[in-house]
Amino acid sequence: MYNDLKGKVAVITGGSKGIGKAIAERLAKEHMKLVINYNSDAKGAEDTVKMIKDKGGDAVATQANVGDENDVQHLLDVAIDNFGDLDLWINNAGMENQVHTHEMSLADWNKVIKVNLTGTFLGARAALRYWIKKDRPGNIINMSSVHDQIPWPTFSHYAASKGGVKMFSETIALEYAKRGIRVNSVSPGAINTPINAKKFSDPDQLADTKEMVPMDRIGKPEEVSATVAWLASTESGYVTGDTIYVDGGMTLYPEFEEGKG
Numbered sequence: 001m002y003n004d005l006k007g008k009v010a011v012i013t014g015g016s017k018g019i020g021k022a023i024a025e026r027l028a029k030e031h032m033k034l035v036i037n038y039n040s041d042a043k044g045a046e047d048t049v050k051m052i053k054d055k056g057g058d059a060v061a062t063q064a065n066v067g068d069e070n071d072v073q074h075l076l077d078v079a080i081d082n083f084g085d086l087d088l089w090i091n092n093a094g095m096e097n098q099v100h101t102h103e104m105s106l107a108d109w110n111k112v113i114k115v116n117l118t119g120t121f122l123g124a125r126a127a128l129r130y131w132i133k134k135d136r137p138g139n140i141i142n143m144s145s146v147h148d149q150i151p152w153p154t155f156s157h158y159a160a161s162k163g164g165v166k167m168f169s170e171t172i173a174l175e176y177a178k179r180g181i182r183v184n185s186v187s188p189g190a191i192n193t194p195i196n197a198k199k200f201s202d203p204d205q206l207a208d209t210k211e212m213v214p215m216d217r218i219g220k221p222e223e224v225s226a227t228v229a230w231l232a233s234t235e236s237g238y239v240t241g242d243t244i245y246v247d248g249g250m251t252l253y254p255e256f257e258e259g260k261g
Contacts, residue, residue: 001030001229002229002232002235004233004234005030005032006030006031007031008032008087008088009032009035009083009085009086009087009088010033010088010232011037011075011078011079011086011088011127013064013066013090013123014037014039014093015034015036015048015061015092016036016038016044016045016047017193017194018193019092019224020092020093021044021048022221022222023224023225023228024036024052024059026226026228027228027229028056030229031057032057033057033059033083034052035061035075035078035083036049036060036061037061037064037066037075038061039065042063045062045063046061048061058083060078062074062078066091066093066122066123067119067122068122072122072123073126076130088139088141088232089124089126089127089138089139091119091120091140091141091142091165092143093116094115094161095111095112095115096158097111097112099154100154101154104156113157113161115161116162116165117164117165117168120142121168124140128140128181131179131181137179137181137182138182139182140181140184141183141232142165142168144166144187145162146187146189146245146247147159147162148165148185148187148243149187149251150251169184169185169241169243170241170243173242177241182231182239183240184240184242184244185242185244186246187243187246187251188224189245189248189250189251190212190218190248190250191220191221191223191224192218192219196218200218213249213254214248214254214257215248216248231244
């Protein structure tokens with residue numbers, strides 16, 4: 001669909017499953033060259049690489065902890081060593097766990113912040129340094145969440161991390177716009193991914209979630225990846241510092257439907 005993406009090089013963190021895998025599949029259809037990062041799911045990453053090659057793309061899988069700056073530099077090195085350049089960096093890796101804030105340990109807090117927010121910073125910084133050194137444009141897409149806007153009790157560390165991702169993205173978009181480096185965020189709502197499979201298999205939990213979505217359905221990973229592909233392409237070339245909510249209207253306060261309130 002986006003001819004300008006053919007042959008371009010991208011790093012996708014957390015690309016072995018869920019939304020990251022869907023992004024990889026979509027960019028493979030654009031015949032991009034992809035570095036698929038994983039932390040522990042080596043088989044998932046290798047399966048993703050095989051799927052990409054089957055669809056006409058090219059890819060390598062590599063392990064890295066996105067919260068470690070040496071590991072993140074390794075991701076950049078893998079892109080350069082295998083494909084000779086970097087055009088797009090997608091900070092997708094993320095995690096969550098449920099705990100009441102008054103019971104949350106510092107270790108719980110740090111673990112989520114390290115992956116979701118520090119990992120986004122380190123990935124963006126690596127890409128920025130490369131593009132500035134090469135004096136060339138670039139493109140960063142950060143995966144946020146509707147919880148960069150909607151409070152989420154018992155997930156305060158997650159909500160804080162995603163709020164940070166949104167403002168970080170807007171700030172560096174402004175900082176580097178004159179260099180031709182674009183930075184945007186994508187904020188998914190309720191998406192049918194493996195991490196949500198157990199919850200959505202429960203009819204009551206599924207119904208409760210759908211009540212929060214004006215479109216009355218759960219989103220598909222492919223709907224998120226289509227947004228990412230557009231942001232990666234030159235068709236969105238005048239878009240930077242934006243956050244696109246792929247959420248079926250969840251951020252529109254659905255409790256006020258039909259003039260309630």
